[in-house]
Amino acid sequence: MNIPHRLLACALSLVGCISFPVLAQLSANPPIDSAPTAASAVSQPSSTAQQLYASAQQDLLQLRVLLKNGNSQSSVGSGFLIGTSNLVVTNFHVVSQIALEPDTYFGEYKDTQGKSGAIELLAVDVLHDLAIVRIARQGTGFFTVPHTLGDAQQPALESLSQGEKLYSLGNPLDLGFTISEGTYNGISARGFSDQLMFTGPVNPGMSGGPNVTADGQVAGVNVAHRRDGELVSFLVPAIYVQQLLARVSSDMTPPTDFKPIIGEQLLQHQAVMVDTLLDKPFSIKQLGPYAVPVRESDQVRCWGNSDSSSKKAYTVASINCSMEAAIFVSGDLQTGHVTMRHQYARNRKLNSLQFAQLTSKMFGSQVYSTAKSDTITPAACTESFVAHNAISLRALVCAEAYHKFKDLYDFTLITASTDDSQMSLQSMINIQGVSYANGTRLIEQFLQGIDRRTGQDKPAASNDGEAAQ
Secondary structure (H helix, E strand, O other): OOHHHHHHHHHOOOEEEOOHHHHHHHOOOOOOOOOOOHHHHHOOOOHHHHHHHHHHHHHEEEEEEEEOOOOOEEEEEEEEEOOOOOEEEEOHHHHHHHHHOOOOEEEEEEEOOOOEEEOEEEEEEOOOOEEEEEOOOOOOOOOOOOOOOOOOOOOOOOOOOOOOEEEEEEOHHHOOOEEEEEEEEEEEOOOOOOEEEEEOOOOOOOOOOEEEEOOOOEEEEEEEEEOOOOOEEEEEEHHHHHHHHOOOOOOOOOOOOOHHHHHHHHHHHHHHHHHHHOOOOOEEEEEOOEEEEEOOOOOEEEEEEEEOOOOOOEEEEEEEEEEOOOEEEEOOEEEOEEEEEEEEEEEOOOOHHHHHHHHHHHHHOOOOOOOOOOOEOOOEEEEEEEEEOOEEEEEEEEEEEEOOOOOOEEEEEEEEEOOOOOEEEEEEEEEEEEOHHHHHHHHHHHHHOOEEOOOOOOOOHHHOOOEEO
């Protein structure tokens, strides 16, 4: 069963990482060099941008991931040399294939003069989408992020002011190195780590490139943009670059296997994620006579919907809650994500058998096989009928283990009420990338919140399909 990836693809479709594979998803849009847009208008360089680019260009790189078999290109992003070292900062998602499949992929860089060479992956921070690679040349010292090696207290970084001009650099769409101008507009806390909001154009291929202030201080690293917005882009704050640089030296021996390191980082994240989600009881909303649990917070957003057309033989009202951020691990695996859904169906014109077939189909449509997945094992499921609170439920619980990361699982609970032949409540929670213990904790608390409220068994017709607060 794989509810996770189908739902996640939908949930995350609004936010796109900006390494070059994303271009395939954007190919239906007009080419950016032939269709004038607000983005292209804003990206006209100012004299400040011209001066910054002239000073920074020698330390600006394009990073490519290629297949060892055939030397063909698989992913393209950007990066930048730190100080006068041979260390290059980029996004993890730009070089994730090297971390996860080093026998299949290798990397190389190309600078603004067209010179190229090999890259060597030294460190990753999958939670903040950062990586450090080493190359065989030194930086000029333009891009600096003050840091101290080890666990010592790190130097303070320059603070930003809302509306301040910022400049992103990189190689968009493999068209050549560019600089784009925009403004800083605060911190987005929609995920479990902050990102800077940059109102300016950041396009596929610019992932991992630097974003700097007018005086050249590194503000952050290009990482993503909203597909449903205009010039709504995001940066990894420089403080996370500082923290990663504190763990890396120019002469260090790189890890032989990054998968245990990534797995440990994911385990740390899921502990924070679950503790945050469960730091207070679920909120309870009402669908018809049913009480349903939801979580609304900075990280989780909920939306309601209703289909109660008088022409339909039945009505459906739903509440969908989803985290807007997830952790990119690979092109096939995004994790650290939670989705909840409740659907309340009420019969109008069907006979009991027809309505039972309808609700059974609704339940079954949420289940499909993951037996051939390369990232997770086939689901291990348990189904039972339970009498719970004031409601009777059919409940299906499934768990799937990650192939490459020990002790990480996806969990899914699907329930359907069985206490009324004329109405049905169907609920689902999907949890990605958690320990077994935390997966069962979330499942149990979600299940406890599902109930039927006495005295409201016969909702007024005018309320059919309405989701009450």
